[in-house]
Amino acid sequence: MELILNILGAIATIVLAFTVGMSYGGIVRKITARVHNRMGPPWYQNFIDAFKLAGKTTAINHGIMQHFGPAFIMVSSIVSLMIVPVLNGGGWFENLNFGGDLIFLLYIMVFGPLGMALGAGQTGNPNSAIGITRGLSQMVGFEIPWVMALVALMVQFDTTSIVDIMRIQNESGTWMMFSSPFAFIAAVMAMLGMFRYSPFDIVGAPTELASGPVSENGGKYLLTMMSSGSIFAFVKLTLYVDLFMGGADNLIILVLKTFALYMIPVLYGIVSPRYRTEQSIRFFWGWPTFFGLLAILYAVFV
């Protein structure tokens, strides 16, 4: 009985993440369009796209790894969603919060890019592979300040568990973005790369690489990748809220906080040109890493 309840809870979490993530995607398209002085699609355009993709039949395939690639990505998104606490105190959405800690999360989050890389690799499209190499290189870039911020948090509170970090914030009444500001700055700078909006969008580079890794995928494959991307965006935003903004007590607060946070990479991206890969790597190893170091020093000495 408990197992069934757990599975139901997990499904509820996935549906929530899917809905919120897809809506955010649509809203971002709208906002971008308005900034560009266009009308833009309606905010529910992503749902329409999803239904359309689900209805399509696929005619050709390039082999088994192309099928498994999107499944790998889904594993990464859903398992990290199971690990990240959605609300303070768990409730319906407790899932596997007890099962993994931050370091597990860091590693399961890169399972997705690897699956994407394998799936895209088998199609033989050189644009996909070029996109993948850029994506992986850029990942090495932004992981450094991101990990520094996480290490600073772990050191400061002697725990690697996300639930514990949320609990500490609620007990002390201050959000981590105020009590360890440098970690927050480093993490937000890393977040710019994580969401791959401009100036860090050379991975997909729509005009140059024909969207890179996802080219050659249509129908159900693209649907899986798209929904995985939406869920993953929700996971990352919720994680930031959990770690730096004290978590959320109910879904409305969660949506408000994540949306506010999401606007940072989006609004920064809309007005930015594009970096080359090595430029973006060097960007992440510059100021963000400096703030990461400050964060660690702050955590150790203050």
Add this chain to the structure above:
Amino acid sequence: MEMIYLILVLFLGGAVLTWLLGKISPIIRDILFISSVIIPTVLFFMNVEVGHDVSFQVLGYKLSWGISYLAYLFSYIVLGLGSLASVYAVAAMKGKKNLGFFYSNFILSIMSMMGILLSRDLISFFIFWEIMTWSSYLMVVFRGKDVQKVGIKYFVFSAIGAYAMLMAIVIVNSLTNSLLISDLVSSFGSFSLSMKWLIPLLLLIGFAVKSAMMPLHVWAPGAYSNSPMAFTSMFSGALSKMGVYGMIIVMVSLVSYIPNGFWLKETIAWLGGITAVGGTLWAVAQDDAKKLLAYSSVAQLGYIIVGIGIGTPLAMLSALFMAVMHAIFKGNLFLVVGAIERQTGTSNLTEVSGLIRKMPWTFISALFSIIALAGIPPLGGFVGKWMLYESLIGSNHYLLVIVVFFSSTAAFLYSYKFLFGFFLGQEEKEWSHIKEAPAMMVVPMMILAVATFVLGTFPGLVLNPIDNGLQELGFASTQGRYWEMSALFNEWGNQVMLQPLVYAIIAVFLFFAAFLTIKGFKHTRYVTTKDISSSGEVPKEHENLTFSQNFFQPFLRAVEPFMKRRIDTYYSGIGNGLEAIFDFTRRIYTGNGQTYALYAVIFIVVLLMFKNALFGL
């Protein structure tokens, strides 16, 4: 007959017989080879128990052989990987010349490693260590390629290590008048301070050479890639672990008792971290899969050395677990390269591409090993990485953890390069005739791949013998404190429950794989990799769409400043300098009688000039 003697004699006799009788017929040779690896292995695991030892007198010195818990753990690596690699070797080396020599060296190196693990005195340890170096040296030059460059480099560094170790042994003998390792450990506390520093340092130089620690690593990339792949699997998987084995004993039993020995541990840990970063960056830059894996081995051993250097119980657990995992996945990856090299004739990542449909089993075992190498859950590599990070954070090594993390993230790059280069990408006509490797090669690879998976879910299977070994070294039991059969804990009590996570991963994967494939195969047709949309155009058959040159160029541009300095150039500089000195010395002997007469005159003049100072007259 005493079982330990019998096992070593069987190995030795097997080596000789394989060489001699192998000249009669290849079949006898192959059977003799496999049986002289497998039979002693079975005998060892059935009959030799931990704690049992034998001793005998040679020239008035007491020598002793036996097995400890720690050595038993390493014997899993040596004998397990050895058996699988030997089965593989028979199929992989079929039709090559001079095979009797190869096989007997192979057996000798397994024997020498077992000898090292069984030795309880320094002199037999040293003798087996030298047999190991010699047999692996002969393997490095087996193919007769780059003997000058690679072979001599390996030999010189091994010699430096061996002399350092021999010096330490002689000093220990003069101080304690005994060669037993247990006597060294028990009387170490009474040595003078300088001896307390000198002996561990000399021993560590010997072990660091074999485990390819910066700055003594320069021999490794060449030596690993130059020997036949069936042996490199052992070379990188098991042989390098002998250095780790020795290092653990020195660090725990000796260095811990040096006053301020803490600094030595820190230095070793940092050297390990630098090794990891350097190895990883150079691995990303390689185009030859063998070189790539060789540099990656250097990097992976760096992590292990970091764990040993930190020396907390959790760090030791992680180091030993990573040692076992590295033997499994890196052993397997070298076997994969061997299989590809045998089928296609090259191991260059820029030449081969698109083998996934031709060699599916090889691909699966490579995929498992790569995921384990990258440390991604749910495979075994993750467990070691997790423990390493937790121990680094728990023991206040905040910068080192960033260094290690950087190196292990950058490892994704070469991992993907390896998989993409060989198996994915465009399927070219040149390789359309390639078939899967024979079953005798595929089965050992698959066994190793399954092992990575099992250990990812139930790491307790290996952590249990590790725990026994650590208790023997004087640590408190870690079971329940840091790990259960399939759960991991850190020093603050945070946990990773592996079973629910693995089951969740499998469930989600199966669901979506079914969702994507259930109609996928019936209703879709397979098209070639040329049938793609390339910016809206369909490429022609003759167009070259292979992407393999300059694979990670943007990344390498970004890290260019780090890679400008190579320790190798300094060594070459020293080598050239020495050569110049030798050349100058040679010029003294001109072969001209008049010059020699001049030397004699100069000598006498000098004597006369300084006679007061010299003779006090």
